[in-house]
Amino acid sequence: MELGPRSRVMGIVNVTPDSFSDGGRFDSVQQVVDTASRMVQAGADLLDIGGESTRPGATPVEATQESDRVLPIIESLTRDVDVRLSIDTRRADVARQALDAGAAIVNDVSSLADPGMLPLIVDRRVPVVLMHMRGKPETMQRSTHYDDVVGEVTDYLRERVAYAVAGGVSSDKIVVDPGIGFGKGLAGNLEVLRQLTSLRELGHPILIGASRKAFIGEILDTPVTERLVGSLAVAVWAATHGAHIVRAHDVAETVRALRVIDALRG
DSSP states (O other): OOOSSSOEEEEEEEOOSSOTTTTTOOSSHHHHHHHHHHHHHTTOSEEEEESSOOSTTOOOOOHHHHHHHHHHHHHHHHHHOOSEEEEEOSOHHHHHHHHHHTOOEEEETTSSOSTTHHHHHHHHTOOEEEEOOSSOTTTGGGOOOOSSHHHHHHHHHHHHHHHHHHTTOOGGGEEEEOOTTSSOOHHHHHHHHHTGGGGGGGOSOBEEEOTTOHHHHHHHTOOGGGOHHHHHHHHHHHHHTTOSEEEESSHHHHHHHHHHHHHHHO
């Protein structure tokens, strides 16, 4: 996939009962597949399937439970849609099964913390998203102060990229994500977004996932169900400040907004 000429949209497909935005939304595999298919029809370039919530304070689930949630979805979508599927997981075992089932990208919020993830990425030669997060989802919001949030995020991502490349991952298969909402408060999230262009120095495509997140609710004083306009504002900002991929719940609206931005940029 060529990144750069136009903004890419990654549709969020959560199959968890406790995700912050759409947890427990689906009653059947077919319902998930139908929703994901509509995202593709609306213009999604990729779909990101996750079976474990990584919202602040989320309780980890067993790997077998995570696999049971995502594998039927990936197997069905592999047959039904013609876009790349990403597995959103921190576990190498889950990623391995997802790749076997048809996923083509690993989105790892822990940036290869599982010792088995790096050799898996190298062996399968698949792209990987490396994200900044302080701590773990269950603890990450306990410490959100930074002396230099942009510098610390950049240094962390540079180190994880170096680790991946030294371990054999091809440099052109790495995407970086500054982790909006992961171990950061309102001020930190805003500062990362304000200085997003500085991440270009890493030399890798940038993914931004800010859709419906709490900092938008803090700015607008709105619940998660009323954050579409704020999410679109952040998506447009990100796309015009260096992001190559925007991760979104509301795919149709995000695609339309970014098509206008791309047209204005020529």
